[in-house]
Amino acid sequence: MTTTETPLAARLVTQPRRSAGARRARARRALVGYAFIAPAVVLFLVLGLYTIVYSFGLSFAKWNGFSPTWEWVGLQNYRDILYADPRLAPEMRNAALNTGIAMVAVSAGTVLIALPLATLLNSITRLRGTLRSVFFLPYVTAGIAVYYAWRYVLEPDGAVNLALRSVGLGSLARPQGFLADPDTALPTLIVIMIWGSVPVAMLLYLAGLQAIDPAVMEAAALDGAGAVRRLRHITWPLLVPITVAIVLLGLRDTMQGFQIFLIMTNGGPAGHTDVLGLKAYQQAFFQSLSPTLGVASALGWLIFVLALLLAVANARALRGQR
Amino acid sequence: MRRPSAWGVVAYVALVLYAVISLYPFAWMVSAAFKDRLEVLEGGHLIPARPTLATLADTWSRLHFFDYFLNSLQVTGLTVLGVLVIYSLAGYAFAMVEFPGRRFVFWFFVALLFVPSITVLLPLTILENRLGLLGTHAGLILPFVNGTAPLAVLMLTAAFRAVPRDLHDAATADGAGELRIFWRVYLPLARPTLITIGVLTAVPTWNEYVLTRVSLNDESRYTLPLALERLASGTVPSYNEIMAGSLILVVPVIVLFLALQRYFVNGLSGAVKN
Numbered sequence: 349m350t351t352t353e354t355p356l357a358a359r360l361v362t363q364p365r366r367s368a369g370a371r372r373a374r375a376r377r378a379l380v381g382y383a384f385i386a387p388a389v390v391l392f393l394v395l396g397l398y399t400i401v402y403s404f405g406l407s408f409a410k411w412n413g414f415s416p417t418w419e420w421v422g423l424q425n426y427r428d429i430l431y432a433d434p435r436l437a438p439e440m441r442n443a444a445l446n447t448g449i450a451m452v453a454v455s456a457g458t459v460l461i462a463l464p465l466a467t468l469l470n471s472i473t474r475l476r477g478t479l480r481s482v483f484f485l486p487y488v489t490a491g492i493a494v495y496y497a498w499r500y501v502l503e504p505d506g507a508v509n510l511a512l513r514s515v516g517l518g519s520l521a522r523p524q525g526f527l528a529d530p531d532t533a534l535p536t537l538i539v540i541m542i543w544g545s546v547p548v549a550m551l552l553y554l555a556g557l558q559a560i561d562p563a564v565m566e567a568a569a570l571d572g573a574g575a576v577r578r579l580r581h582i583t584w585p586l587l588v589p590i591t592v593a594i595v596l597l598g599l600r601d602t603m604q605g606f607q608i609f610l611i612m613t614n615g616g617p618a619g620h621t622d623v624l625g626l627k628a629y630q631q632a633f634f635q636s637l638s639p640t641l642g643v644a645s646a647l648g649w650l651i652f653v654l655a656l657l658l659a660v661a662n663a664r665a666l667r668g669q670r
Numbered sequence: 671m672r673r674p675s676a677w678g679v680v681a682y683v684a685l686v687l688y689a690v691i692s693l694y695p696f697a698w699m700v701s702a703a704f705k706d707r708l709e710v711l712e713g714g715h716l717i718p719a720r721p722t723l724a725t726l727a728d729t730w731s732r733l734h735f736f737d738y739f740l741n742s743l744q745v746t747g748l749t750v751l752g753v754l755v756i757y758s759l760a761g762y763a764f765a766m767v768e769f770p771g772r773r774f775v776f777w778f779f780v781a782l783l784f785v786p787s788i789t790v791l792l793p794l795t796i797l798e799n800r801l802g803l804l805g806t807h808a809g810l811i812l813p814f815v816n817g818t819a820p821l822a823v824l825m826l827t828a829a830f831r832a833v834p835r836d837l838h839d840a841a842t843a844d845g846a847g848e849l850r851i852f853w854r855v856y857l858p859l860a861r862p863t864l865i866t867i868g869v870l871t872a873v874p875t876w877n878e879y880v881l882t883r884v885s886l887n888d889e890s891r892y893t894l895p896l897a898l899e900r901l902a903s904g905t906v907p908s909y910n911e912i913m914a915g916s917l918i919l920v921v922p923v924i925v926l927f928l929a930l931q932r933y934f935v936n937g938l939s940g941a942v943k944n
Contacts, residue, residue: 374768377769381767381769382763382769384760384762384852385759385760385763385775387755387756387760388760391816391819392778392779392819394797395797395816396785396790396819399793400785400789402793402796403790403792406793413796464684465684465688468681468684472681475682475685479689481928482692482693483688483692484927485692485924485927486692488873489696489920489924490877491877491878491879492877492879492895492916493699493895493916493917493919493920494696494916496898496916497695497696500698500699500702500912500913501694507698507716510714543691551935604787606880607879607880611899625788629788629880632791632792633884645793648788648789648790649789651786651789652784652786655786659784
């Protein structure tokens with residue numbers, strides 16, 4: 349900012365005049381720079397930018413993927429999704445509701461489990477490394493294999509039901525299996541998603557707790573600050589930004605991720621686990637010849653807008669703390 | 671001195687309890703993979719009464735999981751290689767080389783982080799279909815590489831920027847060109863970051879299912895997640911085989927994670943902080 353305050357004359361004096369040689373050297377460096385980023389940029393332009401623009405265009409058209417031309421319909425796809433189509437709009441509202449419930453429940457559940465877990469892990473010395481590795485397995489293996497394993501234990505005659513019956517909690521068991529029962533399908537998936545997102549959250553909390561200087565804690569204790577005051581004035585302020593990050597990460601991942609829904613229930617039973625991402629996927633790939641690709645793109649863009657709003661909220665929340 | 675130890679016992683009990691919860695589905699996965707077709711139907715007991723290796727052996731060879739394993743290895747390996755080559759070059763340029771538009775292009779890459787994959791999934795398959803890439807391994811690898819761009823660019827640019835500038839100036843004075851400085855001086859210094867990005871790329875790529883499912887048709891090109899889905903959607907799916915296939919899928923990532931845990935943990939907390 350100092351340059352703007354420097355008088356013009358002074359700047360003219362201090363700024364050396366560029367010779368032709370220097371200019372050529374700069375141009376050469378720029379060329380080298382472009383050559384270094386070229387592979388990344390080409391990949392990005394083709395697979396990133398092109399597809400984003402294409403999907404934006406397609407969201408204003410009707411197309412089944414096979415006919416030679418698109419039929420432009422303006423905002424019709426967006427209107428159909430939001431309110432106009434008597435069959436589609438209620439389905440979407442239901443999926444949006446389920447998505448919202450999952451987003452809030454997963455974020456809150458993750459914090460409620462990961463924070464105590466990290467605190468406990470930070471308070472012990474023996475076995476800390478081993479336990480951390482074990483806690484991390486759900487994250488590393490996240491995907492189809494683990495979802496099938498969960499499906500297996502949640503079957504009508506699966507391990508969970510049998511365990512509940514054997515400890516006298518048979519009333520909690522689900523004879524149809526947890527995923528086929530409309531009352532338990534979504535809550536069960538939420539629990540599994542929390543199970544999958546606790547590892548990263550725990551790791552972040554652990555890193556935060558370990559960053560607290562023990563000398564500061566000791567000094568505060570010597571100054572007469574009790575455990576509660578130390579928690580409130582030293583530990584908590586450090587954990588707030590981490591909590592914000594975890595919550596926003598949870599909201600984002602739950603909104604965009606539909607893999608677990610696709611593999612474990614595919615939206616069932618009867619739409620009880622439909623979410624927005626899954627709807628977009630089905631509209632895009634499983635409507636054979638109906639012209640639903642425009643609707644799928646419009647839905648993808650609505651999800652995109654929600655993701656951007658979350659990102660803005662993220663930036664504001666982080667700025668608010670500084 | 672009694673109270674801390676009582677607290678310690680409570681802490682250990684709670685932690686071990688959560689360790690059990692973390693391991694729960696894996697325990698049953700292993701259990702079912704060592705049962706035969708009849709015993710897995712009985713259910714209820716974790717330790718197999720007649721443990722057998724036949725299920726795993728059968729899944730590995732007769733159900734061709736060995737071939738799918740090689741396919742997965744190829745897709746994941748080439749994706750990691752592509753990410754490391756392409757984005758270490760780009761990261762180096764963003765950190766060390768001055769060129770017009772540098773900041774703009776950099777932030778463009780970072781902004782890609784906010785595009786949900788479902789938004790581009792459909793146009794991606796349409797594009798690949800036109801280019802004749804749909805259904806090939808290249809058609810998976812290229813989008814996987816591009817999807818890692820924000821993370822890799824952010825981390826590698828930061829890593830190269832952390833190297834003292836003097837090294838660059840000294841090498842330039844010795845007459846070395848940028849490519850040589852990059853390859854001989856900077857790349858070796860960024861090794862920890864390269865390994866971290868390699869692991870953070872390999873794990874989700876190994877587990878990827880959504881794009882793979884809408885892309886691949888030819889069974890001989892299937893990766894493990896897709897082979898597993900095929901196995902589970904058969905007419906008479908049997909959980910001992912499905913769990914054996916799941917185990918084959920999961921064990922390599924667990925081994926990778928345990929071997930490179932240090933990089934993984936550091937990288938993840940670093941990546942999220944950014």
